[in-house]
Amino acid sequence: MTISPSPQDATPDSSALGSLIRGHRLRIGLTQRQLADLSTISVRAIRDLEKGKAQRPRTDTVRLIADGLRLGPRARTALEEAAQRGPRGGGDGRRSGADHPAPPVPLHPLIGREAETAVVVEELRSGTERLITVLGLSGVGKTRVALEAASQLHAAGFPVLWHTAPDSGSADFLPADDAPSTALTAECADFLHGGGQTDGLPARLANLAGGSGILLVLDGVDTGLLDGHRLNRLLRDVPGARLLLTAEEPWNVPCERLFLLSPLDAPAPPAGADSPATRFFLSRLRRVRPDITADERSLTDIARICHRLDGHPMALLAAASWLTVCDLPTLCGIVDSDPAALLDHLSGDPAGSRLRERAGRTIGRLPAGHQRLISALREAGEDEFGLGDAVRLTGLPLPHCGRMVRDLLVSGVIRASTDTGRSAFRVLCVVRALSPATAADAAA
Structure with a gap:
């Protein structure tokens, strides 16, 4: 299979000038009027550029717009190259993003x-x-x-x-x-x-x-x-x-x-110091505690938090909100003792507050046998399980357990684990945090 380039490696040729300007403007939350004030370019000129009516602006115009958008070197270069190319040519019938x-x-x-x-x-x-x-x-x-x-x-x-x-x-x-x-x-x-x-x-x-x-x-x-x-x-x-x-x-x-779609990769420390889950957590950490330095000790604590919360983005977002009232070592201690408490976003974020409810609803939709397997795995207290463990806990044949595990993967309540190098799975912390009674109440 041919894999297209990642967003970081994508070339600017695929983006029209108007789409780039509009995308950068909306990304930082500016109206056309606000961008006009910051760049000293008229609102009409910005509107025409975004609609594709003006395809070859002057170099000074592009520079002023890039300044108003506060673009970094790479984004600025992409904008300048799009302006130099003008209308997308080649006679291939493709329309610009503004169209x-x-x-x-x-x-x-x-x-x-x-x-x-x-x-x-x-x-x-x-x-x-x-x-x-x-x-x-x-x-x-x-x-x-x-x-x-x-x-x-x-x-x-x-x-x-x-x-x-x-x-x-x-x-x-x-x-x-x-x-x-x-x-x-x-x-x-x-x-x-x-x-x-x-x-x-x-x-x-x-x-x-x-x-x-x-x-x-x-x-x-x-x-x-x-x-x-x-x-x-x-x-x-x-x-x-x-x-x-x-x-x-x-x-x-x-x-x-x-x-x-599984949660972000979150290996146990020290391997997880530069994992996707750690980078995600750091991006949120900077918003709530910019004073915390990402040194070796902090990265180890963050990797442990991310691993314990299975790299689940919404759980990580909720956990990061707790740094407004505690430091990283304290947060790491809470994760080890009672991670369920961290699933509630301290700001009352609507999406975070619904995480338990929606996870409970997902569990409630599972067949009774699947729910019993989840409960048995929760009671066993093991971080990981394999197909053999599912057979042992349910007493069902291997093919039946294989289908059950696939169903649990599709529902998102478990994820594949690579910690031990064997074919294994983890019940997500979000799911483990819900007792059978809590899950039933949330699903009702």
Whole structure:
């Protein structure tokens, strides 16, 4: 399989000047008026650049905009090169990013998900897969991966229609400002849920796709409410259509490619000092305790915290919030004695406060036998288990236990473990923290 470059290694050729300016502006939360004030460039000029009406601005204009956006050397160079190239040429029929609907803009950088994103992007871009469902426990980072994949596909010429389910929780991104595409996106979501009028929608999507394809993202969708027959019609009538879903359960349609998203890699110290989970935790640490120095002792404590919390991003985010009231050694001690206490975000963050509830709901949807295995593993108190342990604890045949473990992986309540070098799995700390009674209450 050919792997597309990671976001850090992507070349600027795939991004139009207008998309770069707009993306940088939204990423730091500026309006066009605010950018105009900071750069001394008129609002109209910035608007024309973002819409692609002005493709070759003067060098001084680009410099002033880069100054207003506070761009670093690499981003500044990409902006200057895009301005020098002007309109995307070559006669290939591709449209610039400013000419078609764009995905929302994430509020935080991607950390430790480059490999997963590259696979999703390449499979959708090439058409190897036309429907990918990203699965994982709540808070594991499904939406962030979808945002990055959608951004890269948009830069490659795909119009992106992004729909977020109403009850999916707080959004960690800035929604795209495109009213016409918002209406079309809602119509597509309604169509796949079995409602709305079907006449004309495939034709409009095919027209928007042109020769480059089109990506529809359903973020936080309840796959049980989707209509497989409508999906078949959409894929048949719009050859360039690609669908990317983030969900807690598979859709279970024949063309679906399940993409299991595990928590960030978090080896036990000292191996975990530079792991993705540690880098993620450090990015949040700087927001709450910039005075803490990332020295050898601190990195060891952070690696231990990340390992104990299984690298689960939302759990790490909640744990980092506790540094407003304690230091790293104290936090490390709490993780060792009672990690469940750290799953509540001290600021009352809505997404963090729903972590227990959503994990409990996931456990509650599992078959009774799967729940009994989780309870037995919790009571055994072992950090890791293998297929042999599942057979021993359940008394069921190996093939049956293999299917159970696969189901638990798909649901996101366990993750593969590489600590011992053998084929093993870990029940996530988020799940272990829920007693059977708590899980039942949360699922009710």
